[in-house]
Amino acid sequence: MTTVGEALVRFLQAYGVKAVFGIPGVHTIELYRGLATSEIRHVTPRHEQAAGFMADGYARATGKPGVAFVITGPGLTNAITAMAQARADSIPMLVVSGVNARDTLGKGLGFLHELPDQRAMMASFCRLSMRVEEPTELAQALERAFVLFASERPGPVHIEIPTDVMGLAFEGNFDVAAPPGGPLPDPADIESAAGLLAVAQRPAILVGGGARGAARAVQALAERLDAPVVATTNARGLMHGHRLLVPASPSLDAVRALVADSDVVLAIGTEFGPTDYDMNGDGGFPNLRKLVRIDIDPAQLARQPADVAIAAPSDLASEALLTALLKAPRRDERIGQERAGACRAAAWEEIGARYRAHVGAIEAVRDALPGAMIVGDSTQAVYAANLFYDHDRAGGWFNAATGYGALGYGPAAAIGAAIGRPEAPTVCLTGDGGLQFTLAELGSALDERAKVIFVVWNNRGYQEIEAAMRAVQIAPVGVTPSAPDFVAIARAYGLQAERIDRLGGLAAAVARAAAKDGPALIEIVDDPLL
Incomplete structure (x- = not known):
């Protein structure tokens, strides 16, 4: 017999998971039944918060979801801080926890590690929080998680499995489909954005953590547009040493002056959050004359309205925008390198x-x-x-x-x-x-x-x-x-x-x-x- 716990491990392996971070406990030992014979490496931290942070670091380093196993109640609440950090930085993280037996949930009977409503607590900040109440629901829950990681704005996903479900028999196959990619950019939006950028005399590009997977296209766009590229914290490393790069915070006056001087700004994978754009809380980030935004999250685009908003993954949208711009005439005057260099020098002095x-x-x-x-x-x-x-x-x-x-x-x-x-x-x-x-x-x-x-x-x-x-x-x-x-x-x-x-x-x-x-x-x- 294959149990639900063993099936979970086999599914994770099928999705390409190579490591799981967690501390086993009496409420999760059934999840560990299949780990010893799997190809998945188990890493034991000293605290569940660290399990979440390890999963976060693993995800950022590899580009693949970080996975943690934690026990019901205190194990999960210990991991909340790490999950909230992943939510803030759009990091794909899957946290699998136990929960008490199904017939005890919500009754306040005083069982070990009991919470009034564990899933409701997690749903308040997770991208998804799901409970597997029957063995047949396991595959669907995992599919929903990995589809979200691949096609939407990522973040923490929580799946809880009741202790009386973990050891039940699982029947079914372990085939998984490759998760779909994100939405394709709207051609009309691409043409509108290209139209604005093609006539810009002093463009600039802002890149955030969402642009990390679009490094080639970002550099090609910058060179085509002759546009300085301002890299926020989570975008550092893009275009290392490039003459158009400004590796400095938009909270600095020198960077804000560059942006204010730009007639069109292209923002790729950045949420305009205050810890990047207004860390001193002075409200001094300039109003932009023309703004083109690329972001996979429509809700994020709505929070900072733009003249053209492209809801798509940064790599797909940037490549499409580059293709459209290659059809437009290229400006003869090339002043981007001078603008970027002056900004770098002023920002360096300012710190x-x-x-x-x-x-x-x-x-x-x-x-x-x-x-x-x-x-x-x-x-x-x-x-x-x-x-x-x-x-x-x-x-x-x-x-x-x-x-x-x-x-x-x-x-x-x-x-x-x-x-x-x-x-x-x-x-x-x-x-x-x-x-x-x-x-x-x-x-x-x-x-x-x-x-x-x-x-x-x-x-x-x-x-x-x-x-x-x-x-x-x-x-x-x-x-x-x-x-x-x-x-x-x-x-x-x-x-x-x-x-x-x-x-x-x-x-x-x-x-x-x-x-x-x-x-x-x-x-x-x-x-x-x-």
Whole structure:
């Protein structure tokens, strides 16, 4: 007999799932019955929140959905923060949980791990939340999840299986159809957009995380239009080093001036969220003269109206737009490179000496480990690079310092990324506060031999919050939690570890760590700028 739990694993394998992140419990052991004989790798974190963050990092590194198994009740609620982060950044994540037996649900009988209405709680923020109440419903639930990941704006999907269903017999085959792609762009919208852009004298392009899969088309569009390309945080790595690239935040005055000076703006896969476009809350992002938007989510397009809105995946729409523009005459005057260069110089000056020092250190890490994935937490060096930094790999720079902003994201997400892309170096940039949220995941990295280099800036507290309090004349309270000896803790887990006291030594320390097998930690003490 094949049980529902065993069938779940076989279906996931058929959909191409290679790894599952989770902590088994009495309410999910039936889901594990088929894992030992499958081709799916199981990764055990120290906390379910980290299981979600690992699934998130895995998804960003591979472009495939990250999958987590969690128990009923506390296991699922522990994972909610990670799922909400995935929702904010449109990351495909499938979380499979248990739920109590069907005849107990909603009755408040006090069963172990009981919630009043678990699915309703998850439905409030998940893209989908489904319950498999009969074995015959399993295949349909999984199909709905993977169709959403492939053809709509992705995000977290939750499937719960009652404990009395997991062990029931499943009858059926395990054939799965390839999920459909997203909607094709409307030809009329493409022609309208091409008409606006073809006559633009000073166009600009804004790209967000939704444009990562359209790198070739974005560059070709930029070169055809002679348009500077402003890359928000989740788009860093597109067009690395290109003369038209502006790897700087639209919250900076220099970037806003460039956009305000543009007669047509093409926005690809970006939601115009305030943590990218108005991080200081000053309302200073300019009104755009003409706006063309490409986004897979019609609801997102409605939130920021455009002169032309194209509801389609970024790659399909960008390719179609490029084809249409190739039929139009090309402008003789080419001033885009000059505009982009002036903007880069002004933005670099605007971020200030302190942030420039932090960005310089991250650039040194990038250059020491070409093609690395750099995964960030909420820490000052990451804030600096989110304002201005050019990564050398599309999708290789990501962090939780924008959008939902979950502190403690970086270490676990970096482990997930390293498991998804073991051939690439992975660096986690975190602070002493953020690392203490998920400190135990150092052990998970060692268990998995995940080649992650954890770089922790130890300034002994929440320095950014302390500065914000002082700026508005609030006496700092609660911003100086004690930091442990991170090198000693890393070594206690069995990691290679060292401490440095100058940013200038970071690149060499990273190179030493990369030359060794397994995970490593580098602690930078205080806040050195030399």
